[in-house]
Amino acid sequence: MAGFEYVESWETDVELELLTKAKRDNQILIGHVHMLHTLDTSKVENENTIEPRTARDNMELLQIILENGSNVYCTAENFAEYDYRTLRDFVGTQQELIVSDINLETRIALVSVKAADAVNKQKFIERLKTLQERKELASQTFEGIVRGIDPRTNTVYIRIAGVDCRMNPNEWDWSHYYTWEIPDMVQRGEKIRVKVLSYDKESEFVRVSRKATIRDPYERIESLRNADRISGVVTKVHPVHGIFVQIEKGLDAKGMKLRHLPEPVVGDVVTCKVESVNPEKRHVKVMIHRYPNGKSTNQTNPTAFMFGR
Structure with a gap:
């Protein structure tokens, strides 16, 4: 871990109180992903064995700045439900998170984006169920953030309240697009408006469309x-x-x-x-x-x- 030094998560008692209250209330906070640190853990020994850890020689750690200026940290395993190859592309983005641990000795606070996603996901799924039962789902518009693209199928993933919804490439807008164009059109982190085309209660599979929120230019x-x-x-x-x-x-x-x-x-x-x-x-x-x-x-x-x- 040479070359890396933690910045203390709080400087004043007021900042500590805010972090403590947020942890106690399971409050969802917003943070700006400021840095990505890659820590060499190849020589770190596991507590239960004298053998060195070899499953992952390098651990990624995100340094996140909260709205009040506090620096908090999120490990890769607490960032998302999915195991990303790298978190490099998330630097500079805003993330919702929950304070998971406060170490008074080291003055370091750890957070979990994955935990915040779980809370938001439950609320969103309950809302979808209610709207579907009332037959009001098709009339609702939601704000989502482009999470990424599956290069094998060009499926676009849109994150809405902790849920990774899927969008077929032809649902981006009304233009006729070819497969080779999709990666150039869609930008990770872009905020867009979408409508839910379908929701499966059993699998919690959600399919959305940006096109459904845009007037069809063929009307003219x-x-x-x-x-x-x-x-x-x-x-x-x-x-x-x-x-x-x-x-x-x-x-x-x-x-x-x-x-x-x-x-x-x-x-x-x-x-x-x-x-x-x-x-x-x-x-x-x-x-x-x-x-x-x-x-x-x-x-x-x-x-x-x-x-x-």
Whole structure:
């Protein structure tokens, strides 16, 4: 453990009293994950054997700052129900936690994010059961935080009140997306609004949708199709899959360009014409006719107010 020194969790009796009260009341606090420490435990002996511990040579420890400035610590095993390969990506995030131990001798307080998740999960599940019984579940909107993506299936995990809900990639929004696009669209830690599509009481499996909270841009597809020209923003230029242009918030069209025009880059504002629409497959193709603001990679996007980019 050379090179690592604990910062004491409290400096005043007032701070200690707050930590003590939070522990006694099982109160859920909010903390900012400030640092990740990796401690070498390969030479730490187990209490019940003289053999060195080899199951995990390095232990990750999160240093978390509470709203009142206190520094508390959370071990990897108390961070989540799941065993993450590393907690590195959680540095800089906000986490709900419960004070689990206060050592008066070392002046160190330990916390558990996993325990807070368990409390929140129970409350959330009870709420889902009640809403389902009242047939009100479909009308409710919840705030969640993107927890991560399963690279094998591109399933998006959304944490709502301690529950890791699942979202199919086509439920992110109304645009037509391909598998290769999902990791670039979704950012861990992003706060989003979702609706619950289904809830299974037996398995407590929850499936959610962000798309269900967004107006379907295809409601305006006829006016887009009939426009002589329409503005858009280039959102992707892929070496294999080509150009994509956002012509309406949540609607990315497959882009083509007139032969004499230079290649676009992401962020280019373009004027284009809708060439074809396939409502069943939700595919739109547009032809780029010009760059109204010229070609520049650093131009200000004048359509940001419309697309919310």
